[in-house]
Amino acid sequence: MSALGRFLEFSIRTPDILESLSYYKLIGFTEQQIGDVWTHKYAVVGDGILNIGLHDRVFDSPAITFVHHNLAKRARKMSDHGFDFSFMRLGEDVFNELGLADRDGHMVTMLEARTFTGGDDFDDDSILGTWFELSLPVRDAVRAAHFWASVAPNLLRVREEPTTHMRFDAGGMALGLSESIALDAPSLCFRCRDKQALMDAIEKHGLEHEKFPGYEGAFVALIAPEGTKLYAFDEDFLGDTYEVEESDDLSEFSQ
Numbered sequence: 311m312s313a314l315g316r317f318l319e320f321s322i323r324t325p326d327i328l329e330s331l332s333y334y335k336l337i338g339f340t341e342q343q344i345g346d347v348w349t350h351k352y353a354v355v356g357d358g359i360l361n362i363g364l365h366d367r368v369f370d371s372p373a374i375t376f377v378h379h380n381l382a383k384r385a386r387k388m389s390d391h392g393f394d395f396s397f398m399r400l401g402e403d404v405f406n407e408l409g410l411a412d413r414d415g416h417m418v419t420m421l422e423a424r425t426f427t428g429g430d431d432f433d434d435d436s437i438l439g440t441w442f443e444l445s446l447p448v449r450d451a452v453r454a455a456h457f458w459a460s461v462a463p464n465l466l467r468v469r470e471e472p473t474t475h476m477r478f479d480a481g482g483m484a485l486g487l488s489e490s491i492a493l494d495a496p497s498l499c500f501r502c503r504d505k506q507a508l509m510d511a512i513e514k515h516g517l518e519h520e521k522f523p524g525y526e527g528a529f530v531a532l533i534a535p536e537g538t539k540l541y542a543f544d545e546d547f548l549g550d551t552y553e554v555e556e557s558d559d560l561s562e563f564s565q
Contacts, residue, residue: 315378338436
């Protein structure tokens with residue numbers, strides 16, 4: 311397990327949570343059963359691999375959210391290793407959570423426990439196909455990797471041309487660091503097996519989209535009501551690029 315814990319959800323601020331919830335259900339995500347942890351309006355949708363948390367509250371959105379038990383102990387250890395937290399709520403009378411930003415300002419949140427059930431025992435892809443990466447725009451992938459390698463040291467793949475792209479296993483999910491100028495916010499990437507069915511659904515439901523949006527050869531990007539971009543590809547854009555072996559030295563990326 312990574313220092314951050316296990317990946318839980320891609321957390322998004324949704325000003326109109328019912329609109330966003332209806333949208334994700336329309337494109338094939340399934341609503342999950344939530345707990346009673348949060349006082350704000352909250353919903354979770356999943357496609358069998360990826361879970362998206364929809365939050366009707368103000369926070370640094372989007373956030374990559376992990377679960378790590380004994381969070382107070384983990385926070386002390388990370389502080390001792392030089393990590394600075396953007397916020398920290400720890401105590402016996404609160405639901406423990408903390409947040410920190412990576413070197414490009416992307417928010418990472420850690421919780422003491424899951425906030426919903428389901429999403430781990432079924433396979434039901436959305437109309438976009440199979441999710442394979444959460445992509446983060448970064449100014450310098452190697453610089454960004456200094457942070458991510460220190461908390462998620464399993465580097466999966468590296469591509470140097472035409473733009474540098476690194477993929478890490480971050481608590482059980484594939485996290486990409488991309489220098490592509492076409493990527494302007496954390497986005498979700500899917501491998502689509504039925505391109506025509508997706509395009510037909512877009513036309514039928516009048517879904518907001520961009521054809522050939524420019525990121526890594528995606529043929530279309532859907533734009534959710536709250537602004538999240540979901541890119542569809544014919545195949546994984548890293549393809550047969552350099553795959554990192556377990557024995558490879560990652561010390562150059564250390565914190």
